[in-house]
Amino acid sequence: MSRLTLALDIMGGDHGPHIIFPAALTALQQTPHLHFIFCGPLALMSLWLSKQQPDIQARITLSDCPQAVAMDEAPAHALRHKKNSSMRRILDLVHNNEADACVSGGNTGALLSMAYYVLKTLPGIDRPALITLVPTINNGKVYFLDLGANINSDSEVLFQYAVMGSVLAEHIANIKQPKVALLNVGSEEIKGNDQVKQTAKLLTDSKNINYIGYVEGNDIFSQKADVIVTDGFVGNIAVKSWEGLVNFVIQEVKKASQHNWLSKIVAKIAMPLFRGIYLRMKPDQYNGASLIGLRGIVVKSHGNASSEAFLYAIREAIQQVEMQVPDKIKDKIEAVLMERH
Template sequence: MSRLTIALDIMGGDNGPHIIFPAALTALQQTPHLHFIFCGPLNVMSLWLNQQLPNIQARITLSDCPQIVTMDDAPTHALRYKKNSSMRRVLDLVDKNEADACVSGGNTGALICMAYYVLKTLPGIDRPALITLVPTINNGKVYFLDLGANINCDSEVLFQYAVMGSVLAEQISHIKQPRVALLNVGSEDIKGNDQVKQTSRLLTDSQNINYIGYVEGNDIFSQKADVIVTDGFAGNIALKSWEGLVNFAIQEFKKASQHNLWSKIVANIAMPLFRGIYLRMKPDQYNGASLIGLRGIVVKSHGNASSEAFLYAIREAIQQVEMQVPDKIKGKIEAVLMERHE
């Protein structure tokens, strides 16, 4: 199997190297043909690498980056003044084909801004989108985009999101003719703003997309669709609401279980069932939002991700490389454009 190289932004996220190093080590143990390029301060990376076995050391290259993009950096400031940062370096490595993909848990706005500038979008794509998997009933999953890359999207951009989401569902989840839906305030044709209605018309007219119509917010987890499309404003709110609801349920269960002796007994009996539900809904295992639509593969990890969650982001990058996702999106977009000109 040919070598697969992923560049990691070691300083990205709230926890930085503390969670990234263990995740990278696990990924190397699980994937024999995987190599990493660590990007960050040399002294921090060398200290960890010197503690590893020689066979692990041989599969890691260090790239010294004296600058760090902080969570408070404005995207344009980071783009202009942080050219020697770990975030910028991972993108440059993908652009130069020295890495097959990159993963960062850093400042989302800065990453999107830098990635758009360095990698550019694929022909026929106006803007990249953040997409992730969300759990649904009956052990299903749905691809959900955009998660916040673009707050304001016109109908053409939303149409392109639908195409890209369809490709990802097809290639990564192996779903033939994935069902694509638009998030709306109602399922009836008369509902929604002009932007959503115009997007719906574009999708209805396309022979390359299996469009099924509108879904509402309470349908996100219903398994009615394989891909759900919305703008970054609504998408980010929906995603954060899901994460908050899971955490709320955990805290309420813990509080209720300590109410009295009887509640403690009931909680112990119900714990295996609750734990199974929690593991199914836990956002960690869905960490790794892909910034799709670019000429290279960029995966955004949650800034507060655990080591386990960051490992999922690395796995997402590996899958996209193996499935050659940018090439597949490019081919699908070309087919759609050709269809429109016929």
């Protein structure tokens, strides 16, 4: 198997190297053909690397980056003044074909701005989108986008999201003719704003997309669709609501289980069931939102991700490299543009 190289933003996220180093080490142990380029302060990275086995050291290259992008830094400021940051370096490495993909848990706005500037979008794509997997009933999953890359998206951009989401579902999840739906305030055709209605018309007219109509918010986890499309404002709120609800339920279960001796006994019996549900819904395992539509592979990890969650983001990047996702999106967009002419 040919060598696969990922560039990691060591300083990205709330916890930075403390969760990224262990995740990278696990990934190297699990994937023999994987190599990393660590981007961050040389002294910090060198100290960690010196403690690793020689075979691990041989698979990691260090790229010294004296700057870091703060989590609350304005994207425009980071783009102009942080050209030597670890975030900018990972994107430059992908752009120069020195890395096959990159992963960062840093400032989302800054990463979007830098990625758009450095890598540019694929032909036929106006704006990139953030996409992730969300669990559904019967052990299913649905691709959900946009998660916040673009707060305002017109019908043409939403249509492009549908095309890109369809490509991921087909080639990463191996779903033939994935079902694509639009998130709306109702399932009836008369409902929704002009933006949604115009997008529905574009999708209905396309022979390259298996469009099934509208779904509502309570359908996100229903397995009615393989891809659900919305704008970044709605998508970001929806996904964060899911994450918050999962954590809320878990805390309530823990609290209820300590109420009295009877609840403690019931909780002990039921805990394996609750644990199974929690592991199924746990947001960590769906960490790794892909910034698709660019001329390169960029995966965004949650800023507060654990080491386990960051590992999922690394795995997502590996999958996209192996499936050549940008090339697949480019081919699909070309087919769509041809059908319009």
